[in-house]
Amino acid sequence: MHYRRFGQTNLQLSAFSLGTMRYLASEPEAIQVIRQAIELGINHIETARGYGNSEQFLGKALRAGLPLPRQQLYLTTKIPPMPDRAAMAACIDESLDRLGVDYLDCFAIHGLNTWEQLRWIEDPNGCMVAVQQAKAAGKIRHIGFSTHAPLEIILQAISTEQFEFVNLHYYLFNQRNRPAVELAQSKDMGVFIISPADKGGMLFTPPPTLQTLCQPFTPLELNYRFLLSDPGITTLSFGAAHPAELDQILSIADRNDALTSEEQRAIDRLILHQKAALGTDRCSQCFQCLPCPEAINIPEVLRLRNLAVAYDMTAFGQYRYRMFENAGHWFPGRKANRCTDCGDCLPRCPEQLEIPKLLRDTHDRLNGASRRRLWG
Structure with a gap:
């Protein structure tokens, strides 16, 4: 597994992060996925308040013991933007309680998608006050945002200078957000790519035409290589519902080179x-x-x-x-x-x-x- 600096956070994150939106099975299987991911070298796990029981499952896994000390395992959770800073403070404390941890390595505003939500973020008396207070209290170490927004909103959110990293959509088959990746890089922000296999084109199950065009590579492999050949991209989300699915990243995770001519x-x-x-x-x-x-x-x-x-x-x-x-x-x-x-x-x-x-x-x-x- 290759590790990369996550922008100004200075965290060294694995090239793949375990995304937990697909925790659809039982708690024991979720814990197996987490353990297997860590054994493969993944040191960053991303969850969210809105991902069903994901925070609780991850908390159970942490309490059960994992093959990596807590100080070497980086955790991110995400909470939606809101106009009320008191509500945000309560949500942060609830997520910490669900996870059973004293602090989050990374905290992200989840789904900064509209101009109205951006106004909440820019409000000097809004929810970001609670986020900054949580950081001052040691509950949060680094602050970022995730987004499904139009490019113009993403660029404005990056330009607020309130964030150390961004989670966004950018793929071989959808490069619209390239200017946002470049702006984030210019500000030394960490760049986390959301769901490159699924949202990037359902590349786990590519159609024959696409497979033929990508040979001798698989479409998924080519997409991963397109992303990881960019030194400004830190980590790619990989969502596994079963431990065996994690094997699919093994041929890519240790590569850090530029795209080959082929x-x-x-x-x-x-x-x-x-x-x-x-x-x-x-x-x-x-x-x-x-x-x-x-x-x-x-x-x-x-x-x-x-x-x-x-x-x-x-x-x-x-x-x-x-x-x-x-x-x-x-x-x-x-x-x-x-x-x-x-x-x-x-x-x-x-x-x-x-x-x-x-x-x-x-x-x-x-x-x-x-x-x-x-x-x-």
Whole structure:
């Protein structure tokens, strides 16, 4: 396992962190996952108040004894932003109690996703007062935030200078947040990548077309290497529901080198294939089509179409598309069938895409039974 400096926190974190959102089984199995992760070299475990019984399970594992001393095991929990600092203080104490620890190595505002939530963070009398008081009292050592927000909100949150690290979405198949990664790096913030296997494209179960294009690598391996070849990215979340799943990171976890020429050729091949497969229907993700009068998240809808058409990533597209209108600020936007053909977006599209037509096509391809977030 390779270890990297987590920005200005100066913590040396394992290249993979154990994310605990997928604790769906029993308490004994959760404890087995934690123990196995530590035995493989993972020294950072990330949980959240909103992840079901995750904090309690992790607390039980800590009390049962783990193969790493507490001072060498780094714990992060996350609590949503809120306008009330007293409520935040109570939530911090409750999380500490659930975990059975005196302090958190890292604490993150969980889901800093909207402009309203950012105003709560910037309020000099708001919830961050409680967070800073907890830090002064030794209950918290380092402060960051996680986000599913539009890029503009992420950049503003980073620029508040209140945070030492950021947890965000950034993948080989979705590079929209590259400016946020670069801004965080310029401020010496630790960068934690959220769910690169699942949100990064359901890469545990890639379609045959994608597998062929990525050879001799697996799509998951190529995504991990794309991320870990960037020295400014500290750690990648790995969520395991069963101990055996942890074996999937062994071939990558000890690598710290730049992309090889063969890896870069595979990435270039993906780009060229997408351009050829989509032709003049390819959305370049410039975001100039927004805002949409019907609140359709046009770029994300068309990104999912890009992936479905070019790489046969239809299952992933369905998984994400069906969360529209069901996940609130965690995945904002309305479904593509809300389009009224108003044409407002058309003159702003530099590719001159027939956006209403492509929206309808995406809806036909990807719509189905609605989905919610795991802990929605």
